[in-house]
Amino acid sequence: MPIDSYDSCWLRYEPVDDEELLSSYRDRCEHVYASDSAPELGVVREELNRGLEGLLGRAPHLWNHPPRSADGFLAIGLPDEMRPISETVDTDAVRSLDEDGYRIRSVTWEGVDCTVITAPTDSGLVYGTFHLLRLMSTGQPIDDLDIVEEPANANRLINHWDNPFRGKVERGYAGPSIFDWERLPDLRQRYFDYARLLASVGINGVVVNNVNTKIPSREGANEAVSRRAGWQLLESDNLEKVEALASVFRRYGIKTYLSVNFASPMLVGDLETADPLDADVEAWWERKVDEVYETVPDFGGFVVKADSEGQTGPYDYDRDHAEGANVIARALEPHGGRVWWRAFVYGSHEDRAVQAYNTFEPLDGEFHDNVTVQIKNGPIDFQPREPISTLFGAMPETDLGCELQITQEYTGQNVHACYHVPQWKEVLEFDTYADGEGTPVKDLLADREGQGIAGVGVVGDDPNWTGHYLAQANLYGYGRLIWDPDLTSEEISEEWIRQTFGGDSTVVETVNEILMNSWDASIDYHTGSIGLMHMMYNGSAALENHYDPSPEEWPEYHGASEDGIGLDRTSSGSDYTGQYREPLASRYEDPETCPEELLLFFHHLPWEHELADGTTVVQRLYDNFFAGVEAVKELRAQWHTLEGEIDDRRYRHVADRFDEHVLQAERWRDTIVSFFYDYSGVPDEDGRVPLEA
Numbered sequence: 011m012p013i014d015s016y017d018s019c020w021l022r023y024e025p026v027d028d029e030e031l032l033s034s035y036r037d038r039c040e041h042v043y044a045s046d047s048a049p050e051l052g053v054v055r056e057e058l059n060r061g062l063e064g065l066l067g068r069a070p071h072l073w074n075h076p077p078r079s080a081d082g083f084l085a086i087g088l089p090d091e092m093r094p095i096s097e098t099v100d101t102d103a104v105r106s107l108d109e110d111g112y113r114i115r116s117v118t119w120e121g122v123d124c125t126v127i128t129a130p131t132d133s134g135l136v137y138g139t140f141h142l143l144r145l146m147s148t149g150q151p152i153d154d155l156d157i158v159e160e161p162a163n164a165n166r167l168i169n170h171w172d173n174p175f176r177g178k179v180e181r182g183y184a185g186p187s188i189f190d191w192e193r194l195p196d197l198r199q200r201y202f203d204y205a206r207l208l209a210s211v212g213i214n215g216v217v218v219n220n221v222n223t224k225i226p227s228r229e230g231a232n233e234a235v236s237r238r239a240g241w242q243l244l245e246s247d248n249l250e251k252v253e254a255l256a257s258v259f260r261r262y263g264i265k266t267y268l269s270v271n272f273a274s275p276m277l278v279g280d281l282e283t284a285d286p287l288d289a290d291v292e293a294w295w296e297r298k299v300d301e302v303y304e305t306v307p308d309f310g311g312f313v314v315k316a317d318s319e320g321q322t323g324p325y326d327y328d329r330d331h332a333e334g335a336n337v338i339a340r341a342l343e344p345h346g347g348r349v350w351w352r353a354f355v356y357g358s359h360e361d362r363a364v365q366a367y368n369t370f371e372p373l374d375g376e377f378h379d380n381v382t383v384q385i386k387n388g389p390i391d392f393q394p395r396e397p398i399s400t401l402f403g404a405m406p407e408t409d410l411g412c413e414l415q416i417t418q419e420y421t422g423q424n425v426h427a428c429y430h431v432p433q434w435k436e437v438l439e440f441d442t443y444a445d446g447e448g449t450p451v452k453d454l455l456a457d458r459e460g461q462g463i464a465g466v467g468v469v470g471d472d473p474n475w476t477g478h479y480l481a482q483a484n485l486y487g488y489g490r491l492i493w494d495p496d497l498t499s500e501e502i503s504e505e506w507i508r509q510t511f512g513g514d515s516t517v518v519e520t521v522n523e524i525l526m527n528s529w530d531a532s533i534d535y536h537t538g539s540i541g542l543m544h545m546m547y548n549g550s551a552a553l554e555n556h557y558d559p560s561p562e563e564w565p566e567y568h569g570a571s572e573d574g575i576g577l578d579r580t581s582s583g584s585d586y587t588g589q590y591r592e593p594l595a596s597r598y599e600d601p602e603t604c605p606e607e608l609l610l611f612f613h614h615l616p617w618e619h620e621l622a623d624g625t626t627v628v629q630r631l632y633d634n635f636f637a638g639v640e641a642v643k644e645l646r647a648q649w650h651t652l653e654g655e656i657d658d659r660r661y662r663h664v665a666d667r668f669d670e671h672v673l674q675a676e677r678w679r680d681t682i683v684s685f686f687y688d689y690s691g692v693p694d695e696d697g698r699v700p701l702e703a
C-alpha cells in the first residue's frame with residue numbers, strides 16, 4: 011500500500027499560515043545541527059525533514075556542525091555531544107532526567123539564537139523532537155522555550171488484540187490487522203508510520219498480538235490448535251518476523267512484546283505439561299526465552315492471559331497465579347524482560363466484580379520483581395463507566411499496570427463518536443486512599459520502573475487507521491495522558507484538533523465541544539448513568555458483537571426484577587464494597603452516600619426509590635436515556651456546522667456516522683426503557699414510556 015493512501019492523522023504538518031510565526035519558526039529551525047550517533051537520530055532527522063518541510067514550506071538544512079552563517083538554528087543531541095548544548099544547559103541536570111525525559115530550551119550561543127533539544131538518551135531526543143514539532147503544528151511561539159519533560163509512567167504500552175496470520179483484530183473496528191505476518195519479515199511503510207504515530211505521543215512499548223493466543227471455540231478450548239494462531243509466534247521460524255517488526259519500533263524507542271500462551275511448553279514445545287513447578291517446564295521457558303533474545307536483543311517481554319475466558323493457566327495444575335507468572339519471569343529476568351500478567355480472571359464467583367481481588371490480593375509480594383500485574387480499570391470489562399478496580403492500592407508489594415481500552419468495544423465501535431480521555435482521567439484521578447487521603451491511581455502507578463499503563467489498541471488497516479476519524483483522538487489522547495496525567499482532557503483534545511483539523515477557532519471549539527460531550531452522552535444512552543452496565547448484545551457469533559442493546563441477556567449484571575433494579579454488592583450482598591479502603595467502603599455501602607453515577611452498581615433499589623432530588627430511580631433512568639439521545643442529536647448538529655470548514659472526505663465520513671449514531675442511540679434508549687417499563691410497570695412522568703406502538 012503506497013505511503014499516501016492512508017491518513018497521516020495528527021502528523022499532517024500543514025503549512026504555517028501565520029506570517030509572524032512562520033518567520034520566527036524559519037529563523038530558529040530552518041538550520042538544524044543534529045547529531046547522528048544513533049539509529050534513533052536517523053528518525054529525528056527524518057521527522058524534522060518531513061515536519062519542517064511541511065510546516066515551513068521548504069526543507070531544512072541539516073548540518074553536522076554548528077551552521078556558522080545562520081541567524082538561528084536548532085541543535086539536537088545528547089548533553090555532551092555538541093557545544094551549543096553543553097555550553098548552554100545544565101548537563102548534569104539533563105543526565106539525571108528519567109531515561110525518556112528531555113529538555114528543550116531557547117538559548118543564545120555565540121550570539122546566535124539557538125533552540126536546544128537534549129536528553130539523557132536517544133529516545134528522549136525522539137520525544138523532544140516530536141514535542142517541538144507539536145508546538146509548531148499547534149501555532150505556539152518557540153522563541154522563549156524552557157521545557158523539562160519526564161513521563162509519569164515508565165511503561166506506556168499498546169496491547170494489540172490482533173490475531174496473527176488470520177489478520178482479524180479482536181474488538182478491532184478499523185479493518186484487518188496492519189501486521190502482515192504472512193509477508194513478514196518483509197516490511198511495510200505502514201509499520202514505520204505507525205511507529206511514528208506512537209512515538210509522537212510517547213508510547214514506548216507495543217504488544218503485537220492478541221492476548222487470546224489460542225482462539226477458544228464457544229464449545230470449549232483447545233479446538234483451534236490446527237489453525238495457525240498467536241501462540242505460534244514463539245515458534246523458532248516466526249522469531250525473525252518478530253525481529254523485523256522490532257527493528258522498526260526500536261528506531262522510535264519502542265520495545266516489542268508478545269502475548270504468549272501459558273501452555274506454550276506443550277503447544278510450542280513438546281512437553282506433556284505446563285505445570286509451572288515442573289523442572290522441565292522451567293528449563294523449557296529458559297531455553298525459549300534465550301532463543302527469543304538471540305533474535306530480538308531488546309525484546310520487552312510477555313503478556314499472559316491465563317485462567318481467563320478459555321485460556322489455560324496455572325489453575326490447570328492447582329498452582330496460583332504467582333507460581334504461574336514466576337516461572338516465565340525467571341526466564342526473562344537475565345535478559346531484563348518483564349511479564350505483564352493479566353488480572354482479568356472471573357467466572358467462578360457469582361459476582362464477577364469480586365473475583366480479581368480475591369484471586370490476586372492474597373498474592374501481594376509473591377510475584378517476581380519483573381512481573382507486573384495488569385489490571386483493567388474497572389471490575390467488569392471496559393464499560394462506559396465503572397468504579398475503580400479494588401486491586402489498585404491493595405497490592406503495595408507488587409508492580410501494577412492499569413489496562414485501559416482505546417478501541418471502542420462498548421462505546422459505539424467505529425460508528426459512535428466517543429472521546430475516552432475523560433473516562434481515563436476519572437480513573438487516574440480516583441483517590442484509592444491506599445496511603446490515606448490523596449492517593450490517586452495515577453500516583454500509585456507513577457515512578458516505578460516496573461509499572462505503567464497498557465491500552466488496548468484501536469488501529470487497523472483502514473485508511474483512517476481507527477475506523478472513525480474522531481477515534482484518532484483516543485489513540486492520541488491515550489499517549490499524551492499516560493505521559494502526563496496532569497494534562498486536562500480539553501488540553502489534549504485541543505492539541506489533537508489543531509494538528510488534525512488546523513487552528514481555525516470555530517473548528518477547534520466545535521470539535522472540542524463534540525469530543526468533550528461525547529462520553530457523557532455515551533454513558534446516558536448505553537447505561538442510564540446511575541451505575542448500570544453490560545446490557546449489550548452477545549448473541550452466538552464467534553465474537554460477540556457488543557454493539558446492540560440486549561438487556562434480557564444479563565440479569566446478573568442489572569438485577570432488574572419486579573421490585574427493583576441494580577445489584578446488591580454491599581455487605582448484605584456480594585460484599586464487593588468491603589474490598590475498598592475506608593472511607594470508600596462506607597461511602598459505597600450506604601445508598602444515601604453512594605455517588606449517584608454508581609448507585610445501581612452497588613445497590614438493588616425499588617424502582618420508585620427517591621434519589622437526593624426527589625426523582626425516582628426509574629424516572630432518572632428514563633430521563634437519562636432520553637437525554638443521551640438528545641445529546642447525540644446535538645453533537646451531530648454541531649458537526650453539521652463544520653461543512654465546508656473541514657475537507658469534505660473527513661466531514662462526510664463523520665457526518666454519515668453521526669446519522670447511524672443517532673439511530674443506534676435511539677435503539678439503545680427504546681430497547682432499555684421498554685425493558686425497564688416491562689419490569690416496573692411505572693410509566694414515564696412525561697409520557698414518553700411506554701413508547702408509542
Ligand code: GCW
Pocket residue numbers: 171180181221222315319354391392419
Ligand atoms: O473485553 C473482553 C472482550 C474480549 C477480550 C477480553 C479480555 C481479548 O470482549 O474480546 O479478549 O475482554 O480482555 O481478555
